[in-house]
Amino acid sequence: MIKFVLVRIRQCIIRALRTLSIAAFPERANYHYVPDYYGHTAYKHIDIRTLPVFGKCASNAIANKRALLYYDRLYTIYQALLHVRNLPASPNGFNIAEVGVYKGGTSHFIASLIETVDLKPGSLHCFDTFEGHSGKDIRTELDTTHEAKMFGDTSFESVRDYLGRFNNVKLYQGRFQETCDQVALRKFHFVHLDVDIYEPMSFALNFFDSRLVVGGSIVVDDYGFLTCPGVKRAVEEFVSSHLNYYSLHLITGQNILIKTSQEV
Numbered sequence: 685m686i687k688f689v690l691v692r693i694r695q696c697i698i699r700a701l702r703t704l705s706i707a708a709f710p711e712r713a714n715y716h717y718v719p720d721y722y723g724h725t726a727y728k729h730i731d732i733r734t735l736p737v738f739g740k741c742a743s744n745a746i747a748n749k750r751a752l753l754y755y756d757r758l759y760t761i762y763q764a765l766l767h768v769r770n771l772p773a774s775p776n777g778f779n780i781a782e783v784g785v786y787k788g789g790t791s792h793f794i795a796s797l798i799e800t801v802d803l804k805p806g807s808l809h810c811f812d813t814f815e816g817h818s819g820k821d822i823r824t825e826l827d828t829t830h831e832a833k834m835f836g837d838t839s840f841e842s843v844r845d846y847l848g849r850f851n852n853v854k855l856y857q858g859r860f861q862e863t864c865d866q867v868a869l870r871k872f873h874f875v876h877l878d879v880d881i882y883e884p885m886s887f888a889l890n891f892f893d894s895r896l897v898v899g900g901s902i903v904v905d906d907y908g909f910l911t912c913p914g915v916k917r918a919v920e921e922f923v924s925s926h927l928n929y930y931s932l933h934l935i936t937g938q939n940i941l942i943k944t945s946q947e948v
Contacts, residue, residue: 732755732756732759733755737762737797737800737801738758738759738762741762741793741796741797741800742755742758742759742762742793744792744793744796745758745789745790745792745793745796746758746789748789748792748846749789750786750787750788750789750792750846751787751789751790751792751793752786752789752790752878753789753790753793753878753905756936757905757936757937757938758790758793760903760934760936760938760940761790761793761794761797761876761903762797764874764901764903764940765780765794765797765798765801765803765874766801767899767901768780768803768873768874768900769801769802769803770899771873771897771899771900772897773805773873774870774871774873774897776805776807776870777804777805777806777807778798778803778805778806778807778873778874779806779807779809779867779870779871779872779873780794780798780803780806780807780808780809780872780873780874780875780876781808781809781810781811781867781872781874781875781876781892782794782808782809782810782811782875782876782877782878783811783812783860783875783876783877783878783879783884783888784811784812784876784877784878784879784880784884784905785810785811785812785814785843785855786812786835786838786878787838787842787843787846788810788838788842788843788846788847790876790878791808791810791843791847791853792846792847792850794808794876795808795847795850795852795853798852799850804852805852806852807852807853807854808850808852808853808854809854809856809867809870810843810847810853810854810855810856811856811860811863811864812838812840812843812855812856812857813857813858813859814838814839814840814843814857815833815836816832816833816834816835816836816837816838817830817831817832817833817834817835817836817880817881818832818859819832819833820859820883821859821881821882821883821884822881822883823881823882823883823914826881826882826913826914826917827880827881827882827913827914828913829911829912830880830881830911830912830914835880840855840857843855859884860879860884860887860888860891861883861884861887864888864891867895868895870895871895871896871897872892872895872896872897872900873896873897873900874900874901874902874903875888875892875896875900875901875902875903876902876903876905877889877902877903877904877905878905878906879915880905880906880911880912880914880915881912881914881915882914882915882917882918883914885904885914885915885918885919886918886921886922889902889904889918889919889922889941890922893922893926893947894947896943897943898943898944898945898946899942899943899944900942900943901940901941901942901943902940902941903938903939903940903941904919904938904939904940904941905937905938906937906938907919907933907937907938907939908933908934908936908937908938908939909937919931919939919941922941923941926947928943928944928945928946928947929941929942929943929944930942930944
């Protein structure tokens with residue numbers, strides 16, 4: 685009887701909160717609020733955190749508090765890197781790039797995967813100003829939620845030291861537009877772009893286009909985020925003028941571009 689009364693009280697409280705547009709849910713470890721378009725069968729999904737290789741690498745990156753990406757977006761990168769194994773390696777091995785390194789968390793995750801999913805020899809090329817957004821790259825009509833020096837709470841030295849145990853990682857400091865020439869002669873198999881704003885995103889997409897092998901992919905972060913309209917604009921412009929890419933907007937907010945052929 686007491687249990688029944690407690691349940692009824694709980695139901696009344698939840699209804700009262702809903703009238704105030706306040707949602708209440710039972711507390712459950714490792715869960716947080718998400719939109720209900722995931723559907724009522726979401727509980728059937730596998731727990732990707734338990735996957736042997738992915739789970740360990742992702743947990744390490746998140747625990748170090750250097751990655752802004754969580755398990756869902758890291759899993760997209762993991763899947764794309766697994767596919768790289770099916771591509772023919774270049775004479776100097778597999779080339780992977782990340783533009784937008786910030787504190788190095790995602791770079792550490794990618795470098796760890798290179799060691800564990802048979803991508804050797806593989807090189808990871810990491811580009812960032814390590815000083816936040818450059819004022820030269822801010823377009824006020826597009827990058828409305830970003831400003832110069834945003835994400836500047838990092839440094840080249842700290843990221844270099846953090847990634848120091850990997851001998852296949854190379855860091856490039858400065859605007860990507862001014863440092864990319866150092867890898868202009870390489871062919872790339874996978875690229876991760878996490879720059880948040882239009883100018884470096886548009887430039888990077890066009891730079892890697894001719895240097896991405898057929899079957900290679902580019903994972904674009906923030907494509908579906910309301911805070912990064914410049915990213916969406918850059919991707920849409922690129923896809924409309926490059927018909928040899930398969931474009932997928934993922935529920936994670938990322939976009940994955942897969943090169944299906946040479947320029948058509």
